[in-house]
Amino acid sequence: xxxxxxxxxxxxxxxxxxxxxxxxxxxxxxxxxxxxxxxxxxxxxxxxxxxxxxxxxxxxxxxxxxxxxxxxxxxxxxxxxxxxxxxxxxxxxxxxxxxxxxxxxxxxxxxxxxxxxxxxxxxxxxxxxxxxxxxxxxxxxxxxxxxxxxxxxxxxxxxxxxxxxxxxxxxxxxxxxxxxxxxxxxxxxxxxxxxxxxxxxxxxxxxxxxxxxxxxxxxxxxxxxxxxxxxxxxxxxxxxxxxxxxxxxxxxxxxxxxxxxxxxxxxxxxxxxxxxxxxxxxxxxxxxxxxxxxxxxxxxxxxxxxxxxxxxxxxxxxxxxxxxxxxxxxxxxxxxxxxxxxxxxxxxxxxxxxxxxxxxxxxxxxxxxxxxxxxxxxxxxxxxxxxxxxxxxxxxxxxxxxxxx
Amino acid sequence: xxxxxxxxxxxxxxxxxxxxxxxxxxxxxxxxxxxxxxxxxxxxxxxxxxxxxxxxxxxxxxxxxxxxxxxxxxxxxxxxxxxxxxxxxxxxxxxxxxxxxxxxxxxxxxxxxxxxxxxxxxxxxxxxxxxxxxxxxxxxxxxxxxxxxxxxxxxxxxxxxxxxxxxxxxxxxxxxxxxxxxxxxxxxxxxxxxxxxxxxxxxxxxxxxxxxxxxxxxxxxxxxxxxxxxxxxxxxxxxxxxxxxxxxxxxxxxxxxxxxxxxxxxxxxxxxxxxxxxxxxxxxxxxxxxxxxxxxxxxxxxxxxxxxxxxxxxxxxxxxxxxxxxxxxxxxxxxxxxxxxxxxxxxxxxxxxxxxxxxxxxxxxxxxxxxxxxxxxxxxxxxxxxxxxxxxxxxxxxxxxxxxx
Numbered sequence: 095x096x097x098x099x100x101x102x103x104x105x106x107x108x109x110x111x112x113x114x115x116x117x118x119x120x121x122x123x124x125x126x127x128x129x130x131x132x133x134x135x136x137x138x139x140x141x142x143x144x145x146x147x148x149x150x151x152x153x154x155x156x157x158x159x160x161x162x163x164x165x166x167x168x169x170x171x172x173x174x175x176x177x178x179x180x181x182x183x184x185x186x187x188x189x190x191x192x193x194x195x196x197x198x199x200x201x202x203x204x205x206x207x208x209x210x211x212x213x214x215x216x217x218x219x220x221x222x223x224x225x226x227x228x229x230x231x232x233x234x235x236x237x238x239x240x241x242x243x244x245x246x247x248x249x250x251x252x253x254x255x256x257x258x259x260x261x262x263x264x265x266x267x268x269x270x271x272x273x274x275x276x277x278x279x280x281x282x283x284x285x286x287x288x289x290x291x292x293x294x295x296x297x298x299x300x301x302x303x304x305x306x307x308x309x310x311x312x313x314x315x316x317x318x319x320x321x322x323x324x325x326x327x328x329x330x331x332x333x334x335x336x337x338x339x340x341x342x343x344x345x346x347x348x349x350x351x352x353x354x355x356x357x358x359x360x361x362x363x364x365x366x367x368x369x370x371x372x373x374x375x376x377x378x379x380x381x382x383x384x385x386x387x388x389x390x391x392x393x394x395x396x397x398x399x400x401x402x403x404x405x406x407x408x409x410x411x412x413x414x415x416x417x418x419x420x421x422x423x424x425x426x427x428x429x430x431x432x433x434x435x436x437x438x439x440x441x442x443x444x445x446x447x448x449x450x451x452x453x454x455x456x457x458x459x460x461x462x463x464x465x466x467x468x469x470x471x472x473x474x475x476x477x478x479x480x481x482x483x484x485x486x487x488x489x490x491x492x493x494x495x496x497x498x499x
Numbered sequence: 500x501x502x503x504x505x506x507x508x509x510x511x512x513x514x515x516x517x518x519x520x521x522x523x524x525x526x527x528x529x530x531x532x533x534x535x536x537x538x539x540x541x542x543x544x545x546x547x548x549x550x551x552x553x554x555x556x557x558x559x560x561x562x563x564x565x566x567x568x569x570x571x572x573x574x575x576x577x578x579x580x581x582x583x584x585x586x587x588x589x590x591x592x593x594x595x596x597x598x599x600x601x602x603x604x605x606x607x608x609x610x611x612x613x614x615x616x617x618x619x620x621x622x623x624x625x626x627x628x629x630x631x632x633x634x635x636x637x638x639x640x641x642x643x644x645x646x647x648x649x650x651x652x653x654x655x656x657x658x659x660x661x662x663x664x665x666x667x668x669x670x671x672x673x674x675x676x677x678x679x680x681x682x683x684x685x686x687x688x689x690x691x692x693x694x695x696x697x698x699x700x701x702x703x704x705x706x707x708x709x710x711x712x713x714x715x716x717x718x719x720x721x722x723x724x725x726x727x728x729x730x731x732x733x734x735x736x737x738x739x740x741x742x743x744x745x746x747x748x749x750x751x752x753x754x755x756x757x758x759x760x761x762x763x764x765x766x767x768x769x770x771x772x773x774x775x776x777x778x779x780x781x782x783x784x785x786x787x788x789x790x791x792x793x794x795x796x797x798x799x800x801x802x803x804x805x806x807x808x809x810x811x812x813x814x815x816x817x818x819x820x821x822x823x824x825x826x827x828x829x830x831x832x833x834x835x836x837x838x839x840x841x842x843x844x845x846x847x848x849x850x851x852x853x854x855x856x857x858x859x860x861x862x863x864x865x866x867x868x869x870x871x872x873x874x875x876x877x878x879x880x881x882x883x884x885x886x887x888x889x890x891x892x893x894x895x896x897x898x899x900x901x902x903x904x
Contacts (some may be wrong), residue, residue, distance in 0.1 A: 114644050123641045224786035226639030234631030236528045237517050237806035362791050366771045380803035381629035382515050387768050388789030398785035401642035
């Protein structure tokens with residue numbers, strides 16, 4: 095079976111590599127069919143690449159090749175990936191993708207186009223890299239009402255936080271190390287400000303609850319405000335700080351979804367997820383907590399998820415896989431700050447007397463070198479708006495959510 | 500769509516409960532179809548049960564009901580579950596099961612019968628209770644050559660080991676607590692001797708490598724020899740003892756598969772799996788390590804996996820799911836003792852001089868209250884047969900494998 099790859103960057107070249115290095119395995123998995131890369135679309139030149147004969151700069155070479163039934167879109171970004179994917183799906187070709195930005199922003203339109211033409215649009219690689227999560231969430235947990243999802247969805251920030259927690263590196267130093275290791279981009283904004291995690295939250299929320307959630311509906315806070323002082327206070331109560339994407343079922347017509355640093359206590363499966371690894375915890379009403387762990391990025395892990403989707407398409411030429419969701423609504427994602435109750439970690443320039451007059455019951459934390467005018471504490475369960483109100487007159491340094499995952 | 504449930508024990512009654520309490524969710528997931536429990540087969544009486552009208556003691560009531568297309572087999576054991584399942588599959592009805600013993604012993608015959616009649620035989624609940632593992636292993640990791648699998652597959656033994664490690668309880672005391680809590684049977688043999696884990700290893704190995712592995716091919720060692728002294732030595736090097744099922748790819752025509760206590764170092768995702776939880780780590784050549792964590796047993800978790808399989812059958816009435824494997828061979832599972840190299844933990848009545856004369860390089864461990872004539876150490880990497888040879892003259896108290904997962 096002929097396939098095409100659009101975008102020959104890290105993931106795209108990995109897709110070609112996995113297809114070529116796993117011929118025998120793929121032949122078995124597709125019950126005898128084998129995969130042949132027929133075209134690679136990229137505007138760049140790759141002189142000397144062994145696949146030189148396959149390169150094209152013209153998308154129409156793929157669109158018009160009737161023998162190509164499955165296309166891997168590993169270009170990233172919205173344009174021209176959206177336009178290309180739409181044309182392919184309308185032409186009845188299946189598309190598999192690692193492009194979380196595109197699925198989060200325009201997945202609904204693309205899934206509808208796939209439905210209309212009888213093609214597949216699969217995106218296992220768009221969340222958690224190589225971690226199987228889309229099928230397990232959709233199929234294996236089908237007999238559960240999902241109560242919530244919490245995930246460490248960005249490897250770069252998890253690496254930075256791990257270095258801060260385990261090596262005592264400051265944020266800037268840890269970021270530089272992540273850049274030196276190739277985990278973080280020169281401009282690390284999308285990672286450290288939580289935008290990447292936000293897109294993955296949108297995809298998970300759309301799939302778990304059946305309505306499209308868009309990135310602008312997900313309040314997103316990155317890790318740039320986290321300091322070693324916070325790490326130290328939270329360590330003193332047996333916890334770690336993780337950048338979490340959280341999704342909570344509210345009722346039939348609403349969910350909460352947000353990305354932020356969060357305190358995770360040891361004992362949680364999420365607490366031991368270190369370095370660039372990702373993990374996604376799903377809480378179902380029947381199954382309880384299940385957790386999926388693995389490499390959230392990287393050439394071959396992500397490529398292997400893309401190729402697994404290709405194999406699935408190859409096995410389902412006659413029949414569509416049912417993955418999808420319907421349209422959301424403007425008020426479908428509610429503001430978690432007024433609806434979701436949780437404990438909070440608060441660090442402030444204040445006295446215990448100030449704190450005690452504002453809060454009925456808090457747990458105080460301590461750290462080495464704590465200045466006499468600084469307090470840190472963990473509150474009772476309340477909404478973020480209630481917290482802010484209580485904190486009215488207090489000179490707050492940092493606030494971090496505390497999870498119950 | 501009418502379904503039947505065979506066996507109204509913990510899991511079977513959970514299946515009925517999940518179907519009834521998740522009507523709306525299931526209707527959505529099956530695109531409008533709903534599930535109706537038409538018969539419940541059990542030889543026992545359940546006076547006053549709200550489903551009294553559905554009970555039957557006659558299997559033929561299910562076999563001969565043409566409207567019943569999907570049957571959940573939650574009876575356990577080989578007979579009469581095998582006979583019933585075979586008749587149902589031959590009649591073109593799909594069967595879903597939580598019966599690991601049956602799948603491990605006779606899965607191949609049943610899968611073939613399903614293939615011939617165009618029915619499905621699905622068994623997500625047979626490994627890891629509510630943890631999604633069968634589909635992820637088969638589909639999501641399809642683009643990987645699996646190098647190995649390691650799993651904490653039995654909740655009862657994991658609870659006992661957790662109590663020994665965290666609370667310093669002796670084995671007998673921890674077993675009694677497990678029995679008091681309902682985690683362990685009065686006769687705990689199947690759990691503590693590793694037989695239950697062995698069956699799950701067979702299913703995972705069959706699926707991961709495509710050839711049936713039978714329980715008698717899997718060397719199995721339980722946890723009854725583990726003492727608090729071993730726990731203490733291993734704690735001193737930052738490790739814990741877990742009962743692991745391990746499967747290793749050797750070559751195209753052979754694998755190793757075994758169940759035994761094993762040392763897992765902190766930092767591994769398996770080390771933090773406590774109490775009755777299960778976890779399965781899969782090592783693929785492209786994806787690296789991925790790990791699936793969750794409740795390995797329990798009424799609703801296991802039932803939710805059975806019902807997810809029912810939903811999948813309901814969605815695939817026209818088409819079979821491809822899960823399956825071919826026949827194995829007597830020499831397909833090789834003796835790991837002569838083929839798999841690993842480090843070992845050894846405790847012995849011996850002197851360091853004895854040990855040093857037998858081993859080139861070992862790491863000594865220590866514990867509180869260590870007698871002067873006792874040593875404990877971790878060896879270099881070698882096969883178990885090589886180890887036994889080196890230990891020739893030494894008075895060994897215990898040997899535990901050390902994993903690299």
